[in-house]
Amino acid sequence: MTEHAPRAVVTAGTGGIGLETALGLARQGWDLTLVARDPGRGEAAVARVDEAAGRRAGRFVGADLSSLAETRRLGERLAGDGGLDLLVNNVGGMWTGRRETSEGVEASIALNHLSPYVLTEALLDSLAAAAPSRVVTVTSSAIAAAQTVFDDAEPPGPHYGLAATGRAKLAHLAYTMELAGRLGPRGVSVLAADPGAAATDNAAQMTIDILPPALRPHWDAILKGVSAPVADAARAPLAAATDPALEGRTGLVVGPDGTVDDTLLAYVTPELTKAVSRWTAELLATAARPS
Ligand SMILES: NC(=O)c1ccc[n+]([C@@H]2O[C@H](COP(=O)([O-])OP(=O)(O)OC[C@H]3O[C@@H](n4cnc5c(N)ncnc54)[C@H](OP(=O)(O)O)[C@@H]3O)[C@@H](O)[C@H]2O)c1
Numbered sequence: 001m002t003e004h005a006p007r008a009v010v011t012a013g014t015g016g017i018g019l020e021t022a023l024g025l026a027r028q029g030w031d032l033t034l035v036a037r038d039p040g041r042g043e044a045a046v047a048r049v050d051e052a053a054g055r056r057a058g059r060f061v062g063a064d065l066s067s068l069a070e071t072r073r074l075g076e077r078l079a080g081d082g083g084l085d086l087l088v089n090n091v092g093g094m095w096t097g098r099r100e101t102s103e104g105v106e107a108s109i110a111l112n113h114l115s116p117y118v119l120t121e122a123l124l125d126s127l128a129a130a131a132p133s134r135v136v137t138v139t140s141s142a143i144a145a146a147q148t149v150f151d152d153a154e155p156p157g158p159h160y161g162l163a164a165t166g167r168a169k170l171a172h173l174a175y176t177m178e179l180a181g182r183l184g185p186r187g188v189s190v191l192a193a194d195p196g197a198a199a200t201d202n203a204a205q206m207t208i209d210i211l212p213p214a215l216r217p218h219w220d221a222i223l224k225g226v227s228a229p230v231a232d233a234a235r236a237p238l239a240a241a242t243d244p245a246l247e248g249r250t251g252l253v254v255g256p257d258g259t260v261d262d263t264l265l266a267y268v269t270p271e272l273t274k275a276v277s278r279w280t281a282e283l284l285a286t287a288a289r290p291s
Pocket of ligand 1 (some may be wrong): 011012013014015016017018037038039041043063064065066078089091092093094139157166167195196197198199200201202203204226275
């Protein structure tokens with residue numbers, strides 16, 4: 001039994017769904033490490049976490065998770081803290097135009113898949129040391145719009161934010177399910193959480209250009225979705241992180257209402273998981289090569 005407060009790391013934890021998840025955890029007695037880039041925003045988020053907990057419960061650790069080198073350094077630093085009860089891989093997003101990171105990786109792949117992959121792998125021993133522990137990855141129903149081809153870094157044709165993010169989230173969901181099988185024997189539950197849509201900073205910068213032309217008639221419905229309260233969107237990651245009914249269960253998706261919902265798992269086949277695993281290894285090797 002843990003004598004200290006249980007410890008969680010929440011990536012992109014100083015705003016949006018990550019901060020709301022952190023606040024919910026703080027109210028339930030957790031200690032929080034919030035990872036993000038901006039120290040001012042970090043300080044403000046830690047103050048809110050401390051207030052929610054009624055004690056000093058938060059700390060900010062700065063890192064740009066679009067950089068795989070920086071994510072590796074973060075992983076080493078956090079692994080040095082010892083046992084970790086919960087890792088919430090919340091970082092991610094969707095952008096209107098195609099963006100590249102400083103390491104030459106398409107941004108939605110870097111932030112929705114490679115960065116959480118690198119951080120999780122760095123923290124496996126810390127999570128196992130605190131077992132029973134959990135990894136929760138924030139996924140998205142954008143998976144339904146994904147191109148499911150993983151034989152090149154990016155699929156051919158025009159870049160649409162929804163399809164690109166959907167593909168990166170699908171890759172990460174396949175990894176999440178593979179990891180669940182690997183970590184089950186070590187007492188670590190690995191779950192995905194679909195928050196639904198919410199009015200976050202990331203959602204506010206989206207335009208209709210994220211949609212492939214065939215989906216543009218749905219833009220008004222999408223806009224309505226991303227006007228939903230951010231606190232509601234934290235329900236899924238919070239349930240995945242703390243619901244006692246999920247104790248010892250792994251390889252599941254928790255839907256926006258906080259209950260198990262396997263709809264997105266229909267997209268994850270054994271063939272796709274193998275293709276994603278090869279694709280991920282190739283991308284990581286390429287990103288590591290100096291240009
Ligand atoms: N919003 C939605 O409708 C929706 C729907 C489905 C799924 N999701 C998923 O939910 C998760 C959270 O989304 P959100 O909408 O809350 O995002 P968001 O509004 O962009 O989240 C803001 C947080 O991300 C941090 N952040 C942004 N870029 C970062 C980087 N490069 N490195 C480290 N931290 C970074 C920000 O801090 P700094 O700027 O200081 O770094 C801040 O803490 C994502 O995985 C997203 O795909 C969201």
